[in-house]
Amino acid sequence: MSDIPAHYFHIALHSAKRKGLRPAAICKALNIDVAKLDDPTSTVTNQEFSNLWRYLWDAMDDEFLGFTQRPCKRGTFATACKLARRSTNFAHFFKEMTRFYTLVDSDIIMSLEAVDDKQALSVVNHAPSYDIQHFSIEYILFYWHRLSCWFSNQKIKPLYAEFAYPEPAHSEVYKLLFQCPIHFNRERNALIFNDNFKDLQPIRSRSELYDFLNSLPDDFLSIPGKDSSLETRIKILILKQSREHLKFPTLEQLADSLHMSRTSLGRKLAAENTSYRHLKELIRRDLTMDKLSRSNMNIADIAQLVGFSESASLNRAFKNWTGLTPQQFRGQKNSNAK
Incomplete structure (x- = not known):
């Protein structure tokens, strides 16, 4: 991916401000030009946004960056991946991932389900008032898509993406994020794949997973896989x-x-x-x-x-x-x- 669009830079810092953090101080700490705060068209590099993402994870102790009512503590994603790694296919892998997030009482519910003759990787935020611009929906689908590519070591292209809300002002970045046709005002928030998506196998070793988790979120800004x-x-x-x-x-x-x-x-x-x-x-x-x-x-x-x-x-x-x-x-x- 090229530079991160202005929308995501500003909305992430706005969430940080709601939690009592100072955007100017964050930018200074990360060597990001503070002038970008007053420029609605400003972008940041992949590395700058990766550093910002990591900083907010740590400062908030919330992997959902303040876009849910209940925080998702740092390490939840890593633990879920470790537990699901031994799954024989993606149907079981995402079932285990979803079950873990349900056990930790998350506002975010994710699932892989059959829709007609396809597979829908879906996400719901049960605290939508905390995320009126749908940041959590977009970034979790983005994250889980890249997780699928990494675990299977394949570049998996969605057939299309669909969202259960009207087209937002920043919709031009959706094709950049998901690299497929986009549809709004649908029944669910999901990436739609061929039916064989459920049969793909997580092939990464334990040591590879630990290296991968230690590098987050750097490796998620491009689609991993062959x-x-x-x-x-x-x-x-x-x-x-x-x-x-x-x-x-x-x-x-x-x-x-x-x-x-x-x-x-x-x-x-x-x-x-x-x-x-x-x-x-x-x-x-x-x-x-x-x-x-x-x-x-x-x-x-x-x-x-x-x-x-x-x-x-x-x-x-x-x-x-x-x-x-x-x-x-x-x-x-x-x-x-x-």
Whole structure:
């Protein structure tokens, strides 16, 4: 996903303000430009929103961020995932997830149910007056969709999404969130999948789950799972060829490796709404973040690895990518892992 739309940034901070937190102080603590508070069109980067989400989880001790009458204590989602992990298929997995949320007396009720010849992943907020803009409905469906993709290691595309309320002013972001046709004024709030969705298997190991939970919510801002896109093929190809440091072939060399012409490669990348230049930036960014999170390499060595001549150049680029310096990013990751 690209930058987070203004709506979600402002509504999350509005909920924090209702709970007695100060949005300006939060932005300052997270190195988010305070001027964005007065700009209704402002967006934040994925990393900034991820940091905000994590901050509010901790400050409120509420995974539903104040959008329900009864808070959902920090760790509820992780515990539910751990209990449901051994399920043999998604029908049982979501039954176990739903049962756990019912046991903890949650205002949010989720379910996977048959609708005609399809499967509906549904959510209801039994305290709607706490969420008149439907934030909880949107973000929980968003979360559970990505959870499904991650546990099955597949990119699962919904047939369509439906919502039991009129089309809101910010409806343009729904297709970005769910990447499928959207319908309003329906009977339920749900993502609709093919019937075989219920038969998909959670395949992730216990150790993978723990790593995944420790990284939340970072990994939910993109759809996890196997991906056969040209973008992914290029990333894999470049990383395989880059042992001691990143090596980017020319566009002609890359096209030749992929057995296509330069013109065809450019056209296919454009069809995926990207470019080779953009992909190189993403590869540098992702490799830097991975080394900062999962290794003890010093900043100078990481800079050399990803193609910068000095640490200062990496610092400037990383600040542009995430709003943080490499040291700040590593410090946050280490703090969250404790």
